[in-house]
């Protein structure tokens with residue numbers, strides 16, 4: 287059977303495929319650049335594993351308290367070396383990205399301290415962590431206040447506003463690299479470095495934390511290379527490489543990591559407790575694969591941007607912009623577009639391709655959200671996935687793809703569904 291017939295068998299019309307192939311052939315140079323970054327980051331990961339003499343004894347799991355878990359300790363050192371930090375906390379007990387961020391914040395803030403976001407509103411689930419929306423157990427309930435300085439309309443930092451917002455109480459600055467569910471630009475590592483230098487210039491002892499979700503291995507450097515005291519993320523996104531079944535990481539200064547560890551576990555116990563059960567091998571192997579997996583996801587994001595830009599939909603980033611995370615936003619302007627897109631992504635999945643996603647009220651979000659994820663790991667968004675909050679401007683956020691070929695199929699299928707729904711004429 288020819289390739290075209292394989293696509294046809296999966297439900298992709300000849301017209302959609304031809305259009306996709308035409309777009310793909312215009313992206314050769316971009317894809318080459320992505321492959322070169324992946325090569326660089328692959329070597330970075332291998333060097334860290336070799337330096338720490340990773341061996342199959344590290345793949346064994348511990349149980350119970352998990353004292354002296356050699357694999358866990360070695361994995362944490364490998365993360366620290368990749369991020370060029372003094373230390374790292376990498377655990378299956380960190381249940382997700384929000385939990386990792388909460389742990390880093392709550393561990394390093396004390397009552398009376400103020401948290402500052404100089405890059406606008408943080409990711410939706412952080413609103414309840416911080417207490418922007420009233421929530422049981424928020425930082426606000428513990429007497430930690432919050433301030434926010436929005437980006438200027440052109441996406442640049444409001445340096446005057448930030449200077450004015452830093453006061454006696456300001457203890458920690460949280461910088462979200464990725465756009466999350468907003469349509470602002472994602473921050474490059476270079477820009478994050480400029481922001482960190484600026485705030486530390488005003489108050490040198492500020493702790494700078496970067497929410498690094500979706501950013502790992504997209505560039506050759508990470509925010510910890512440009513002055514961040516902590517970088518934080520989820521293992522069911524980029525650094526887990528699709529194999530990590532659970533987990534989060536915090537990499538940073540010895541002091542910040544120690545404080546986070548006492549919050550994750552308990553005062554007195556800290557990082558000494560926390561059995562790795564059987565997941566060490568998946569966390570090591572996923573990390574090893576992460577640079578190439580991220581490259582596939584990036585190609586998918588760029589492919590989607592170019593497809594939908596050509597069809598006249600607003601896309602962020604646009605088809606030619608440089609990339610600093612793996613997320614692609616496409617604005618459809620109406621709920622039906624978001625729904626058809628997500629249903630296409632679902633229909634292209636290796637798992638649960640036969641189910642039809644619908645919008646629902648997800649915990650932690652302030653509007654109904656539709657999510658497409660035919661994933662091996664529940665909710666994993668390094669796997670091909672899309673989600674769209676059902677609220678204006680009706681944008682869909684698309685990310686992941688463990689392989690470029692799957693990402694390509696998913697995007698073609700989204701276009702197929704939009705065509706069938708009459709939202710795209712083609």
Ligand SMILES: *Cc1c(COP(=O)(O)O)cnc(C)c1O
Nearest residue numbers: 382383384409464466497499520
């Ligand atoms: C995904 C994400 C989070 C939260 O991670 P979860 O694993 O979904 O809890 C936080 N910040 C950003 C920017 C994210 O993309």
